[in-house]
Structure formats: C-alpha cells, structure tokens
Amino acid sequence: MRSLFVAEKGHQNDKSIVLLHASGSSSQMWAHHIAELKNDFHCIAVDLPGPASSRDIEWTNFNDVTEMIADIIKNRVHGKPHLVGLSLGGGLVLKLLEKHADLFDRAIVDVACHHPIKGYRKVIAGVYIMSLLKNTKLMGNLMAKMMQKDGVPEESYR
Structure with missing residues (x-):
C-alpha cells in the first residue's frame, strides 16, 4: 500500500x-x-x-x-x-x-x-472544482466582500 x-x-x-x-x-x-x-x-x-x-x-x-x-x-x-x-x-x-x-x-x-455522506464523491468533486477557483480574482473579490460585511478590517484581507 x-x-x-x-x-x-x-x-x-x-x-x-x-x-x-x-x-x-x-x-x-x-x-x-x-x-x-x-x-x-x-x-x-x-x-x-x-x-x-x-x-x-x-x-x-x-x-x-x-x-x-x-x-x-x-x-x-x-x-x-x-x-x-x-x-x-x-x-x-x-x-x-x-x-x-x-x-x-x-x-x-x-x-x-x-x-459518510451519500454521494460524497460528488461532494468531493464539487469541492475540488471550487478549489480551482480559490486563487482567482473573482473569488478574492467575493471573499473580500463577505469579510467587509462581517466587519473584518481591510488590512486583514488585502
């Protein structure tokens, strides 16, 4: 193995x-x-x-x-x-x-x-696809907006 x-x-x-x-x-x-x-x-x-x-x-x-x-x-x-x-x-x-x-x-x-969640392979595949987006500008902007709404100081995520 x-x-x-x-x-x-x-x-x-x-x-x-x-x-x-x-x-x-x-x-x-x-x-x-x-x-x-x-x-x-x-x-x-x-x-x-x-x-x-x-x-x-x-x-x-x-x-x-x-x-x-x-x-x-x-x-x-x-x-x-x-x-x-x-x-x-x-x-x-x-x-x-x-x-x-x-x-x-x-x-x-x-x-x-x-x-295990039924259909977990689909969940893992979906998470994998999302992981491909994690370093994109679109995802960065979305995460920044979420952090702004939560009151996180801008210097913490820029």
Missing part, C-alpha cells in the same frame, strides 16, 4: 499533533498553525487522497484511508499524539477514534459527520 504525503515540522521528540485537512484542501491549510506550533510540538499534516500531493492515491473509502493514517501514526509518532481534523478530516478523526482509540491522547474535531 502506498503512503500518503506527510508535511512534518518541529522536533520529533516533542509531543506530536496530527492534522487532517478538509476535502478539496491539503496539508497546506495548516501552514499557519504549524508555523506557530512547530517550536513546541512535532507537527504532522497528512495530505489525504485528492487534489494535493497524495493525488496519485485513490480515495477508496473511509476505512482504507483511516488505516493509511493509522500506519503513518504508528511509524512516525512516538507516544500518543493529539489528533485534529476539520470536516472530512474530522470524520476521519472520528473513525480513527472508533478503530484505534489507544493510539491517541486527545482529539479536536470540527464540522464532522461520522457516517
């Missing part, structure tokens, strides 16, 4: 944090978090199968991907790491806790569904 791409920063002897991204994203979504955490933690951000560095690995099902992540943890982490997941990554955190609870110290899950 091929291994998923892993972005790793920090000292391997420090407490580990394993970060699992949302669908249509990559380990890059954790770059700012890792920049803050790498001096105190061993940070492992996994690229899930999809549009990023693990794109040559097919998404088969939650169980298979869960086992790929568990293998990474068993081979790269000492002790019991913290586990963090957002959206799709959060669903995988729940599955990891269900199958391998003994591997982890603590978990943070945000916006997750324990059972």
Whole structure:
C-alpha cells in the first residue's frame, strides 16, 4: 500500500499533533498553525487522497484511508499524539477514534459527520472544482466582500 504525503515540522521528540485537512484542501491549510506550533510540538499534516500531493492515491473509502493514517501514526509518532481534523478530516478523526482509540491522547474535531455522506464523491468533486477557483480574482473579490460585511478590517484581507 502506498503512503500518503506527510508535511512534518518541529522536533520529533516533542509531543506530536496530527492534522487532517478538509476535502478539496491539503496539508497546506495548516501552514499557519504549524508555523506557530512547530517550536513546541512535532507537527504532522497528512495530505489525504485528492487534489494535493497524495493525488496519485485513490480515495477508496473511509476505512482504507483511516488505516493509511493509522500506519503513518504508528511509524512516525512516538507516544500518543493529539489528533485534529476539520470536516472530512474530522470524520476521519472520528473513525480513527472508533478503530484505534489507544493510539491517541486527545482529539479536536470540527464540522464532522461520522457516517459518510451519500454521494460524497460528488461532494468531493464539487469541492475540488471550487478549489480551482480559490486563487482567482473573482473569488478574492467575493471573499473580500463577505469579510467587509462581517466587519473584518481591510488590512486583514488585502
């Protein structure tokens, strides 16, 4: 079985944090978090199968991907790491806790569904298509307008 791409920063002897991204994203979504955490933690951000560095690995099902992540943890982490997941990554955190609870110290899950969404391949395809637009001027302008409405200072997004 091929291994998923892993972005790793920090000292391997420090407490580990394993970060699992949302669908249509990559380990890059954790770059700012890792920049803050790498001096105190061993940070492992996994690229899930999809549009990023693990794109040559097919998404088969939650169980298979869960086992790929568990293998990474068993081979790269000492002790019991913290586990963090957002959206799709959060669903995988729940599955990891269900199958391998003994591997982890603590978990943070945000916006997750324990059972796969029916038609999730269509959802992943839609998110992937949207990800192609994320660096366009149109998307930048739309995001800026949303931030303005929310009262975010202009210097925070320009």
